[in-house]
Amino acid sequence: MTTPSFFGAILGSRAFFVFARVVFTFVFWGAGLGKIVDYSGTLAELAHFGLNPPGVWAPLVIATLLVGAGLIIVNRYAWLGCGMLATFVVLTIPIAHPFWKLPEPEATYHFHFFAEHITVIGALMMAAILCYREEPARAAAQVRREKQLHVA
Numbered sequence: 001m002t003t004p005s006f007f008g009a010i011l012g013s014r015a016f017f018v019f020a021r022v023v024f025t026f027v028f029w030g031a032g033l034g035k036i037v038d039y040s041g042t043l044a045e046l047a048h049f050g051l052n053p054p055g056v057w058a059p060l061v062i063a064t065l066l067v068g069a070g071l072i073i074v075n076r077y078a079w080l081g082c083g084m085l086a087t088f089v090v091l092t093i094p095i096a097h098p099f100w101k102l103p104e105p106e107a108t109y110h111f112h113f114f115a116e117h118i119t120v121i122g123a124l125m126m127a128a129i130l131c132y133r134e135e136p137a138r139a140a141a142q143v144r145r146e147k148q149l150h151v152a
Contacts (some may be wrong), residue, residue, distance in 0.1 A: 017075075017130075017134065018073070018075075021072050021073045021075065021078075021127070021131075022073055024072070024123070024127060025068075025069035025072050025073055025085075027120075028065045028066075028068060028069040028085055029065065029066055029069035029070070029073075031065050032061075032062050032065030032066040032069065033066075035058065035061065035062050035065070036062060039058065042054070042058050042061070042062070043055065043058055046058055046061070049095050049096055050095070051095070061088075064084050064085070064088050065085070065088070067081070067084065068080075068081040068082070068084035068085040068088070069081065069085070071084075072085075072127060072131065075131050075134060075135075075138075078127065078128060078131030078132070079128045079131065079132060082124040082125070082127050082128035082131070083124075083128070085124055086121045086124045086125070089117050089120050089121055089124070090117075090121065092117065093113075093114055093117055096113075097110040097111075097113040097114050097117070098110065099111040099113075099114055
C-alpha cells in the first residue's frame, strides 16, 4: 500500500520535519529550561542523587539538555545532539533508576522508567538516522540555490 498523497506531502515537508524535531526534543529542552527556572530544586535533585558538588553538575546537565536538543532542532550536528542526549539518558539509569538494587514494588516502578529510557535511546538513534539522511537533501538544495545566484 502506498502512502496517500496528502500524508506524503506532510511527511515530505521540511517544515513538518522541523516541527517534529521540536516536539521530539521537548522532554529535553523543557527539562533544561525547568532546571534553570528552579535552579535551587535542580541543585537539591542532583545532591539527592549523589552528584556532588551539585553546583558543578547543574550547568553540565542543563547545557547537555539544551545544547543536545538545540543541535537536533536545527539539524546541525544532530548526530552529536542525539549522542549527547542518549548518553545522558543512559547515565540516568544507574543514577536514578537502579531497579536491580531495589525491593519490590519499587523495583518494578523503576524498571518501567528503565524500559522508557531504552525506548527514548532508540528514538534518538532513529532521529540521528533521519537527520543524517536529510543532510544530502539540504546540501543539494544549497547547490541549486548557489547555481541560481550565479545564473541571475
